[in-house]
Amino acid sequence: SQIDPHFFSNTLNLIYNLIAINRNDVAKKALILLSSYYRFMCNLDRKLISLKKEIDFICNYLEIMKLRFPEKLDIQLSFDETLGKLKIPPMLLQPLVENSIKYGFVNRSQLFHLTLSARTEDGAAVLSVEDSGKGFPEEFRGTFDQNHTFEVPDNPESDNHVGLRNIYQRLLMYYGEDASLKIDWNGEWSRVEIKIRDWEKYAL
Numbered sequence: 001s002q003i004d005p006h007f008f009s010n011t012l013n014l015i016y017n018l019i020a021i022n023r024n025d026v027a028k029k030a031l032i033l034l035s036s037y038y039r040f041m042c043n044l045d046r047k048l049i050s051l052k053k054e055i056d057f058i059c060n061y062l063e064i065m066k067l068r069f070p071e072k073l074d075i076q077l078s079f080d081e082t083l084g085k086l087k088i089p090p091m092l093l094q095p096l097v098e099n100s101i102k103y104g105f106v107n108r109s110q111l112f113h114l115t116l117s118a119r120t121e122d123g124a125a126v127l128s129v130e131d132s133g134k135g136f137p138e139e140f141r142g143t144f145d146q147n148h149t150f151e152v153p154d155n156p157e158s159d160n161h162v163g164l165r166n167i168y169q170r171l172l173m174y175y176g177e178d179a180s181l182k183i184d185w186n187g188e189w190s191r192v193e194i195k196i197r198d199w200e201k202y203a204l
Contacts, residue, residue: 007098008038014068030067033060044090048174050204051118051127052084058094058116065101072108073101076115083118083125085204086196089170095163096129096192104133104190125199129192135185144168145180167194175202 011034018027037060040053059077066073097116105112113132118125142148164183171179175196182193196202 008034010068011064014064018067026067030064033064033067036060037064041091047090048087049090050084051086051088051125052081054088054090054093055079055084055116055118058097061094061097062114069105069108069112072112073105074111074113076113078115078117078119080119083120083199086125086199087202087204089174092167092170092194093127093129095167099163100129100131100133100190104131106134120199121195123198123200125194125196127194127196131190132188133190135187135190136183140164141183141185143180143182146172146177164192171196178202 011030015027015030015034018024018030037057040057040060055077062073062075066075093116097114100114101112104114113130115128115130117128117130120126164181168181171181171194178197180195182191182195184191184193
C-alpha cells in the first residue's frame with residue numbers, strides 16, 4: 001500500500017507519448033514491463049519469496065524509470081547469485097530503490113547514480129542500496145537492530161520515513177536478532193544496508 005500511486009499513471013503517460021511519436025517498439029517494452037510489475041504485486045501474499053524474484057521485480061521497475069528518464073540514471077546491479085534462494089518478505093528492497101529515485105533524484109539536470117547490491121560477508125547476506133542523493137537526517141543514521149530500535153514518532157501520520165520503519169519492523173519479525181538495518185550518508189552517497197546473519201538457514 002506504500003507504492004507510489006503516481007508511478008502507474010506516469011508510466012501510462014510515458015507509453016502514450018511513445019506511441020504518439022511512433023516509438024512503438026519502446027512503448028511495447030514499457031507496457032510489458034508495467035504488466036509484469038503489477039502482476040507481481042497482485043500475486044503477492046504474506047509468504048516469503050526468493051531474493052531472486054525480488055531482484056527481478058526491481059529490475060522491471062528500474063527499466064521503466066530508465067525509459068522515463070533516458071540518460072539520466074546510472075544503475076548498477078551487483079548480485080551474488082548464491083543468494084538467489086534467500087527467503088525474504090516481499091517488497092523488502094523495492095521501497096528502498098523507489099525512495100532513492102523519488103527523494104534522491106531531485107536535480108534532473110544531473111546524472112543520478114544508484115547501486116543495488118547483494119553479497120555475502122562472513123556468513124551473512126548483505127543487501128544494500130546506494131545513491132548519490134541528498135542523504136538522510138542525522139537522527140535516521142546508524143545501525144538499527146533489537147538493541148537499537150527505530151522509535152515510532154508521537155504522530156505517525158506525519159512520519160516521512162514510514163517505509164524505513166516498515167522494513168525495520170519486518171526484519172525483526174522474520175529474522176529477529178539475525179537482522180540489522182544500517183543507514184549512512186558520507187556527504188556524497190546515501191546507503192541503506194540490510195544484514196541477515198547466518199543467511200543459509202533462511203534459504204529456500
